[in-house]
Amino acid sequence: MWKRVALVAIGFWILTLIVGGYFFVKGTGKRGDDGRLAVALKRDERNLVLSEMRQLLAGVQTILQAITNDDLKIVEYTASSLGMKAAVDVNPVLMAKLPLEFKSTGMGVHGRFDEMALKVHSGKMNKDEVLKEVSDIMLTCVGCHQAYRLDEVID
Numbered sequence: 001m002w003k004r005v006a007l008v009a010i011g012f013w014i015l016t017l018i019v020g021g022y023f024f025v026k027g028t029g030k031r032g033d034d035g036r037l038a039v040a041l042k043r044d045e046r047n048l049v050l051s052e053m054r055q056l057l058a059g060v061q062t063i064l065q066a067i068t069n070d071d072l073k074i075v076e077y078t079a080s081s082l083g084m085k086a087a088v089d090v091n092p093v094l095m096a097k098l099p100l101e102f103k104s105t106g107m108g109v110h111g112r113f114d115e116m117a118l119k120v121h122s123g124k125m126n127k128d129e130v131l132k133e134v135s136d137i138m139l140t141c142v143g144c145h146q147a148y149r150l151d152e153v154i155d
C-alpha cells in the first residue's frame with residue numbers, strides 16, 4: 001500500500017519536473033505579426049524587463065563617455081553594475097515565461113559586463129579593448145531585438 005503511494009508520489013514529482021522543464025525551455029513565446037517571437041508578459045513583468053533594458057542602454061552610454069574621458073574607473077564601476085547583479089530581481093515566474101535562449105542570451109550579456117569589470121580592474125583591458133568589447137556585446141543587443149518582442153497580456 002505505502003509502496004504504491006510512494007510510487008504515485010514519485011510519478012507526480014517526475015511529471016512536475018517534465019512540465020516545469022518544458023515551460024522553462026519554451027517560455028511563452030509565439031510568432032508575432034512582425035516575424036519576431038512575441039513573449040507574453042504581464043504588465044509589471046514587461047515593465048521590469050524594459051527598465052532593465054533602459055539601464056543597459058544608459059550604462060553603455062556611460063561607458064562610451066567614460067572612454068572619451070579616459071576614465072577607466074567609471075568604466076569598471078558601470079560595467080559591474082550591468083553584470084549579473086542587475087538581473088537579481090527577476091523572479092522565478094517571470095524567468096519561466098522567458099524562452100531558454102532569451103534567458104541564456106540575456107545572462108551572457110550580464111556575464112560579459114562582469115568580465116569587463118574584472119579585466120579593467122586588473123589592467124587586462126585597455127580603452128581600445130573596452131570599445132571593441134562594447135561593440136561586440138551590442139551585436140547581441142541587436143540580434144536579440146531582431147528575434148524577440150515583449151507583448152503585454154491582460155489577465
Ligand code: HEC
Pocket residue numbers: 050051053054056057060101102103105106109137138140141142144145148149150151
Ligand atoms: C535576451 C534578449 C535581449 C538582449 C540581450 C537585449 N535586449 Fe533590449 N530588449 C529586448 C526585447 C525583447 C525588448 C522589447 C522590444 C519590443 O517589445 O519591441 C527590448 C527593449 C529594449 C529597449 C526599449 C526599452 C523601453 O523602455 O521600451 C532598450 C532601450 C533596450 N532593449 C536596450 C538594450 C541594450 C542596450 C542591450 C544590450 C546591452 C539589450 N537591450 C539587450 C531583448 C533584449
